[in-house]
Amino acid sequence: GAGVSQSPSNKVTEKGKDVELRCDPISGHTALYWYRQSLGQGLEFLIYFQGNSAPDKSGLPSDRFSAERTGGSVSTLTIQRTQQEDSAVYLCASSFDRGPQETQYFGPGTRLLVL
Amino acid sequence: AQSVSQHNHHVILSEAASLELGCNYSYGGTVNLFWYVQYPGQHLQLLLKYFSGDPLVKGIKGFEAEFIKSKFSFNLRKPSVQWSDTAEYFCAVGGSGNTGKLIFGQGTTLQVKP
Numbered sequence: 001g002a003g004v005s006q007s008p009s010n011k012v013t014e015k016g017k018d019v020e021l022r023c024d025p026i027s028g029h030t031a032l033y034w035y036r037q038s039l040g041q042g043l044e045f046l047i048y049f050q051g052n053s054a055p056d057k058s059g060l061p062s063d064r065f066s067a068e069r070t071g072g073s074v075s076t077l078t079i080q081r082t083q084q085e086d087s088a089v090y091l092c093a094s095s096f097d098r099g100p101q102e103t104q105y106f107g108p109g110t111r112l113l114v115l
Numbered sequence: 116a117q118s119v120s121q122h123n124h125h126v127i128l129s130e131a132a133s134l135e136l137g138c139n140y141s142y143g144g145t146v147n148l149f150w151y152v153q154y155p156g157q158h159l160q161l162l163l164k165y166f167s168g169d170p171l172v173k174g175i176k177g178f179e180a181e182f183i184k185s186k187f188s189f190n191l192r193k194p195s196v197q198w199s200d201t202a203e204y205f206c207a208v209g210g211s212g213n214t215g216k217l218i219f220g221q222g223t224t225l226q227v228k229p
Contacts, residue, residue: 003158031215043205043219056214091159100209101166104217106159114173 002026004107006092012113013082021077021110025094032075033095034067034102035061038088046090049075050098082114117142119208121220128196129228136191138206138225147209148189149217150180150218154202162204166188176200198229 005024013019024034034046036059045059049069060066064083069075079086089109095102122137140146143227149164163174180191189206203224207217 035217035219042221043207043217045216045218048214048216056216059216080206093159097216098215100215101164102213102215103161103164106151108158 001074004091004094004105006107006110008110009108010111010113012115014115015084016081018078018080019082019112021079021090021112023075023077023092023094023107024074025075025092027073028107029094029096029105030072031095031098031102031104032069033093034044034075034077035091035093036088037109041088043091046077048098079112084114087112087114095115117208117218119218119220120208121204121206121223123223124221125224125226127226127228130198132227134191134193134196134200134225136204136206136225138191138220139187140206140208140218141187142208144152147177147205148180148182148210148226150174150178150189150191151205151207151219152202153205159205162191187216196227198227201225201227 007022032049036044048056051072052069064080067077089111091109093104093106095104118141120139150166151159152162153159165172165182173179203222205222206220
């Protein structure tokens with residue numbers, strides 16, 4: 001079916017506000033990843049889900065960042081009390097199974113701008 | 116910790132020129148290596164990947180990459196580029212274990228002049 005989708009595609013917010021970013025993975029994909037692409041930083045891993053659990057949260061930059069996944073499908077990344085350094089493109093990817101050899105399919109990303 | 120280094124940040128070539136983009140990784144264990152490409156206005160997509168076996172890997176659109184273990188390198192090559200190859204190219208490494216977490220290089224922007 002369809003590929004990975006993300007919403008919103010763009011989000012402008014004021015410093016200190018909370019934002020929620022959504023990811024719809026490819027149907028049937030059990031693994032889901034969040035990455036962040038910042039200017040000058042490249043692509044950074046944030047968090048990995050297998051089903052609804054997150055065995056690897058090592059990339060979350062601070063406790064202002066959290067994510068959940070429900071029903072083994074949709075995932076939401078929440079950033080509380082946004083800061084200007086949170087401005088980036090947030091990418092979601094999914095793969096059929098976990099493991100380092102699985103191909104990850106990426107969504108179009110959410111471009112976040114914190115003023 | 117794993118890391119990936121892409122030496123060329125911005126490459127400009129004329130059509131039909133040969134391409135080689137460098138990628139070096141730092142990881143002591145078994146590695147799984149990837150090249151992803153992002154065409155203008157499109158999603159990141161897989162170009163090719165290496166897990167084991169023949170160190171010369173062929174991908175889509177005429178791209179290939181060679182894994183040289185002794186040099187910790189996985190350089191991307193194409194004998195003759197086209198204008199449509201204009202894109203950003205990312206090298207990534209995934210380690211062993213149960214997670215498919217990828218560590219990406221900084222990316223290389225390739226501009227092909229017609």
